[in-house]
Amino acid sequence: MGTMIAYDYRNVKAKGLNKEQVIDEEKLKSYFFDEDFENLALLDKINLNYTFLDVSLLYPGCGADIFFPLIYLEKLFPTITKAKLIFVDSEDNLGLIKTVLDEVGVSFSEKDDYLSFYWKEKLITLHFFTSPIEDYLPNLENFSIYFEKAFRIMRDRIPNYEKKIYSKLNKGGVIISDTGFEEMNLSTVAVPLELSSYGEMIIGIKEEK
Ligand SMILES: C[S@@+](CC[C@H](N)C(=O)[O-])C[C@H]1O[C@@H](n2cnc3c(N)ncnc32)[C@H](O)[C@@H]1O
Known part of the structure; x- marks a missing residue:
């Protein structure tokens, strides 16, 4: 495990969408515990055969965690070109998310109530509630x-x-959770339990039927 991870708020201004941005990979790593970051490589062995191009992703209780879902999208869903992220948290963490995006070199635009930015060729819109x-x-x-x-x-x-x-997950949709959902009707894929700090990781697809 690394040391404490600091999330220091800064008043970050939107610099606009930039597909040519360069991600500071060392800074990115600093937002993870060492073991968690290393475990993300385990995702490279999982093949979901997911072919949709455009998705929406719900992340309740997200806190200021933007990088885990982005890296899961990058590694598990290579075909996706556009993703709408719906983040819901009882605390307003959008300012912190903007700060950490800026810190690692992700340039975003801000319009009405959402951010847009590129993450490894994927166009992301982030809606925070x-x-x-x-x-x-x-x-x-x-x-x-x-x-x-x-x-x-x-x-x-x-x-x-x-x-x-x-009930709100589309048919063919995917549940990625570090706990629960064993009772739901999902076609699960073999997944390393180290990905969950509870040792209960599940990745499952809601059958089309
Ligand atoms: C332990 S933190 C986890 C944050 C993030 N998922 C992560 O892995 O870093 C739990 C988060 O859930 C949020 N939370 C607590 N109760 C909630 C609720 N009923 N609905 C939405 N968010 C909630 C808290 O504000 C906090 O950000």
């Missing part, structure tokens, strides 16, 4: 990827949480 997920869920549109990390204690208090999430 400050709300408890349980309040946000009833109005949530369907999505194609669900991402969860370090949110188990909070979401275990929400009645029927997994069923609610599953």
